[in-house]
Amino acid sequence: MDVIKTGQSRPGPLSEVVGDYYRHIDQRDVDAALACFAPSAVYRRPGYDAFVGSTAINAFYRDGRVISDGRHELETVVEDTETVAVRGFFEGTSHSGDPLTVRFADFWHFSGGAVVERNTYFDAAAV
Helix, strand or coil: CEEEECCECCCCHHHHHHHHHHHHHHCCCHHHHHCCEEEEEEEECCCCCCEECHHHHHHHHHHHCCEEEEEEEEEEEEECCCEEEEEEEEEEEECCCCEEEEEEEEEEEEECCEEEEEEEEECCCCC
């Protein structure tokens, strides 16, 4: 994973939070993964209405996510003062056993050290 922090050559604290999120979610530790979200956080993901609040985000990860297991590979992580941008790919399996492979980009916005907004984009034909 390449991590670029404006003005620095090593990962910043927000990039570490985001990296921990992906590690925890890949280990299926939903509680640890979602601990970085503020109670009023908003998560936008293609194909779904926005998940508003940590309760809605938690419900999605426990009951709505089609992914059973898998691994995120982060190719690029760019950090600024309140934002982390990630580019990478995911390989895994759906709950029905189908293989899943997708490239993605995530944009994380922080306030007070907690995630207040996350936007996910997938590299998939939509039009």
